[in-house]
Amino acid sequence: MNNLPSDLKNHIQKTVLKRVIPCVLLLAVFGVLLLVWGRRIFNMDNPNMRILCYIVTMLIPLWITGVPKKLIDRTYRGEIIGMRVKRSVDNESYVKPTIEHMFYKNTVYLDLRLDNGKEVTVKAYEGRDTDLNPYFYQKGDRVFHLYGTKNTIVLPAEKKKAVRCAVCGLLNSTEDDECQDCGHTLVKD
Numbered sequence: 140m141n142n143l144p145s146d147l148k149n150h151i152q153k154t155v156l157k158r159v160i161p162c163v164l165l166l167a168v169f170g171v172l173l174l175v176w177g178r179r180i181f182n183m184d185n186p187n188m189r190i191l192c193y194i195v196t197m198l199i200p201l202w203i204t205g206v207p208k209k210l211i212d213r214t215y216r217g218e219i220i221g222m223r224v225k226r227s228v229d230n231e232s233y234v235k236p237t238i239e240h241m242f243y244k245n246t247v248y249l250d251l252r253l254d255n256g257k258e259v260t261v262k263a264y265e266g267r268d269t270d271l272n273p274y275f276y277q278k279g280d281r282v283f284h285l286y287g288t289k290n291t292i293v294l295p296a297e298k299k300k301a302v303r304c305a306v307c308g309l310l311n312s313t314e315d316d317e318c319q320d321c322g323h324t325l326v327k328d
């Protein structure tokens with residue numbers, strides 16, 4: 140999307156850097172480790188075996204940081220043509236999952252017709268089952284998602300008075316141009 144406000148473009152760049160830099164640093168550390176101690180750590184006769192060990196070792200930083208999976212996202216804008224809510228059980232304590240800590244989680248999938256005519260299904264929302272969410276999406280609404288954020292916001296129709304910030308998710312007045320919390324440009328179509 141080329142017509143994004145420049146502060147939102149900057150936000151995307153920062154998000155990518157924040158995710159890539161730790162991975163690059165870890166890769167460098169592992170690379171140096173292998174260069175210096177590789178032969179001692181993987182002390183084996185078969186050179187092919189050692190190369191395999193090196194490759195597997197270099198995959199560890201990717202696995203720890205979650206790159207490249209974390210980078211798979213995109214900015215999109217489109218109209219909701221279908222909606223599906225999946226209800227599942229989650230637990231807030233990963234260390235010691237108990238029944239007391241169990242809760243219902245809603246995951247909202249939206250079928251969208253993007254502005255370029257393509258039809259896609261996206262995961263728009265994931266969170267606890269409460270009274271409010273996830274039913275703020277309606278068929279026919281136009282939505283917007285900025286790369287790397289957790290939000291898929293509803294673009295305000297003419298009569299609507301509020302719009303969510305695409306970056307932090309705060310509900311702002313449509314009269315404002317910038318988010319009252321994080322200061323990023325509000326996308327109103």
Ligand SMILES: [Zn+2]
Pocket residue numbers: 304305306307308309318319320321322323
């Ligand atoms: Zn904001």
